[in-house]
Amino acid sequence: MAEQVQAALDPHYLEVLGGFAVEPGEAGFPAGTRTLLMIGPKEPGFWPHLQTQPEWGEAHPVDRWSRRVIGRVACDLGAKALFPFGGPPYQPFYSWALRTGRVWDSPVKLLVHATQGLMVSFRGALALPQTLPLPAPAVQPCGTCAKPCLTACPATALTGAGYDVPRCHAHLDDPAGAACLNGGCLVRSTCPAGAGYARMPSQSAYHMRQFHP
Template sequence: MTAPAATADKIVEMIRAALAPHGLFLRGTVNFPSAEAAPLLADGRPAASVVLTGNIGGSLWPPFGAWRDGMPDRGGADPLDTWSKTVIQPVAESVGATCFFPSDPPWQPFQQWAMQAEGLKPSPLGILIHPRFGLWHGYRGALGFDRPLPETGERAAEHPCDRCTAKPCMSACPANALAEERFEVGLCRGHLRSEAGRAGCLSAGCLSRAACPVGSDSRYSEGQLRFHMAALSL
């Protein structure tokens, strides 16, 4: 149970302060209108709200890199997921919350939560596009509470793809994985395993993602791009 002395606003500030050194931000709040729409907390009750946490641009990359460099096995098979849990779980425990992670069953609708919390929509790549950060952001976990919490993110006023007529993300894909305005992950992975793919997207990052002009100043570093592309190619 959340400590009675901690107000909802205080809880939000505690989470924000605890996540900041790790390059993670509060990415929005979802307050559930009914128990049927809510995930279950650790004690079996339906959550009243979830607070999304994640990165903006490459904000998490330096803290994550320092952590991984200090691990004997470089963080194991899924180092970013492991690091996220290492960081977020203690924060959740400190405020009496239940953690939810995109990598763990029962699978939670993170994309739907993000669309509801921040008003975002999917790009042709399937990644939610943000009007300021473009395709350079992510969600690393969520904290579930037994009480409603105030808004913690900013809501998008428009969807950048709606006013984009050139669609450079689609024409830039060397695997034609976006030919039907739907991301075909099989075509993408097949290309990444080819000689051309290893020399291109796998080493420099997704060409389609880079072609989007929105949020270009939030673009990931080369090391982070290679990390994510290597994970996608598996």
């Protein structure tokens, strides 16, 4: 079944980033859920693929594409699809990610993944009625890291003290914030753990524009 899930995701440049077992009757999940799998972009190729899809060019293409594609995969597998967008209220993707043992909170609080670093993000989750074997827990990459994330933010908006959202927006309004706006958050892109993750600058720029229209 685990192979079947990944095989269903492969054509869409998506992958299982981690999962966890859900207790029978546990609150906060669709009835009958026994396994939750968290799904994110599989690189290289995710962004160019997305731009060939019918949703591209209309409003909120990434979320509408995620709904269609992950929704269909869920139907085919007898699962329920859950999404990080569409709130408030929001599904607690951040807390779920911590529960996988493959994603952690970083020194700047954003989530960090062993191979995708601070660039980790989710397009959806699959709530399955079966108890499935899960991706093994990984090693937190920050322990041995020099932690450049702590000092990378030119506006000191995202640091070990947390995330000052108004300060981040003010910097993005200033010409000095062009590098962040056009190439993505410098804190996220400085993460050594994510250095091998082929996220395209145009993809980061798109998400920054969503965050800061």
